[in-house]
Amino acid sequence: xxxxxxxxxxxxxxxxxxxxxxxxxxxxxxxxxxxxxxxxxxxxxxxxxxxxxxxxxxxxxxxxxxxxxxxxxxxxxxxxxxxxxxxxxxxxxxxxxxxxxxxxxxxxxxxxxxxxxxxxxxxxxxxxxxxxxxxxxxxxxxxxxxxxxxxxxxxxxxxxxxxxxxxxxxxxxxxxxxxxxxxxxxxxxxxxxxxxxxxxxxxxxxxxxxxxxxxxxxxxxxxxxxxxxxxxxxxxxxxxxxxxxxxxxxxxxxxxxxxxxxxxxxxxxxxxxxxxxxxxxxxxxxxxxxxxxxxxxxxxxxxxxxxxxxxxxxxxxxxxxxxxxxxxxxxxxxxxxxxxxxxxxxxxxxxxxxxxxxxxxxxxxxxxxxxxxxxxxxxxxxxxxxxxxxxxxxxxxxxxx
Numbered sequence: 001x002x003x004x005x006x007x008x009x010x011x012x013x014x015x016x017x018x019x020x021x022x023x024x025x026x027x028x029x030x031x032x033x034x035x036x037x038x039x040x041x042x043x044x045x046x047x048x049x050x051x052x053x054x055x056x057x058x059x060x061x062x063x064x065x066x067x068x069x070x071x072x073x074x075x076x077x078x079x080x081x082x083x084x085x086x087x088x089x090x091x092x093x094x095x096x097x098x099x100x101x102x103x104x105x106x107x108x109x110x111x112x113x114x115x116x117x118x119x120x121x122x123x124x125x126x127x128x129x130x131x132x133x134x135x136x137x138x139x140x141x142x143x144x145x146x147x148x149x150x151x152x153x154x155x156x157x158x159x160x161x162x163x164x165x166x167x168x169x170x171x172x173x174x175x176x177x178x179x180x181x182x183x184x185x186x187x188x189x190x191x192x193x194x195x196x197x198x199x200x201x202x203x204x205x206x207x208x209x210x211x212x213x214x215x216x217x218x219x220x221x222x223x224x225x226x227x228x229x230x231x232x233x234x235x236x237x238x239x240x241x242x243x244x245x246x247x248x249x250x251x252x253x254x255x256x257x258x259x260x261x262x263x264x265x266x267x268x269x270x271x272x273x274x275x276x277x278x279x280x281x282x283x284x285x286x287x288x289x290x291x292x293x294x295x296x297x298x299x300x301x302x303x304x305x306x307x308x309x310x311x312x313x314x315x316x317x318x319x320x321x322x323x324x325x326x327x328x329x330x331x332x333x334x335x336x337x338x339x340x341x342x343x344x345x346x347x348x349x350x351x352x353x354x355x356x357x358x359x360x361x362x363x364x365x366x367x368x369x370x371x372x373x374x375x376x377x378x379x380x381x382x383x384x385x386x387x388x389x390x391x392x393x394x395x396x397x398x399x400x401x
Contacts, residue, residue, distance in 0.1 A: 029070070139202050171206075218235060249264060279338060322347065
């Protein structure tokens with residue numbers, strides 16, 4: 001994967017977080033991209049783990065490289081960089097890494113520069129500090145401190161007080177006897193945007209436990225295509241419970257007939273580093289539901305799928321979306337060895353490309369000629385790209401290292 005492609009992917013991830021949370025936090029990026037399990041994060045927050053880097057799902061060198069790209073992008077956007085100190089639920093200091101240089105990268109948060117002129121620093125800082133303390137109390141679930149700080153905030157900043165009071169009222173409503181379906185709608189459509197607006201990068205600490213409780217409440221509910229959010233695969237995804245996403249989908253009869261479930265299944269596989277299973281399900285999605293796949297692929301967190309799709313969509317001659325899996329195998333021959341279930345039988349072009357890839361090091365015999373003829377008849381445009389790829393490979397072989 002080229003450096004330019006990687007930069008594009010990282011910038012896309014950065015933009016999404018900046019838009020939703022109002023700032024970019026490396027910690028939230030780690031959780032959202034599946035590089036950190038939420039359960040391990042909770043243990044760290046409770047002071048049960050010395051360094052968060054011990055729980056990363058990919059090598060720390062790769063993570064640091066990506067975060068250095070976010071630094072470059074934040075600089076280009078002229079964002080402010082703020083150093084944030086993390087503490088446990090018992091107010092003890094927390095550390096990401098044993099390396100001071102890496103620790104600085106992990107604790108640097110980026111947010112838009114403040115344009116306003118602060119005319120009265122003392123007057124302005126009092127409610128700001130109180131609001132900050134209130135956020136920490138909410139995240140740490142210190143009910144007594146919440147009440148005290150909320151009362152303190154009311155006379156100095158009535159508007160902020162009203163926002164916090166509204167958020168806490170919604171949190172209480174989530175504990176009510178309303179149905180899980182009603183709570184999902186409330187949490188997803190009202191509470192989530194409000195939490196990000198008030199709590200910013202700390203919103204996940206507030207929202208995730210609520211999603212976990214909802215997952216328990218709707219655990220026995222079956223998937224309905226007309227109401228796709230009212231299913232465990234949705235609430236578990238929101239709560240970073242990737243294995244639960246898979247198990248909730250596996251129990252659904254004929255779930256492979258639901259494109260959204262295929263998408264959720266694939267994405268959960270990627271979060272769990274089950275690359276082969278994730279790719280196989282994305283292949284199934286494109287083969288069986290290409291139009292839906294086109295709408296969903298921009299939401300994928302998998303670099304291979306996203307970057308290759310960007311390249312695929314700019315091909316000349318153009319290829320139909322259903323040919324995306326065949327084109328990927330053609331350019332990444334190792335994918336032909338993926339033995340995980342996918343819909344190869346229903347896509348002749350994919351079968352032909354896989355067969356041709358497996359004969360790549362053989363002499364051009366009758367079998368190869370026959371396969372190429374079938375591919376040319378089945379998909380002339382794909383055949384053009386196949387021959388271009390072969391010419392490049394043969395030219396590279398002639399030139400040598």
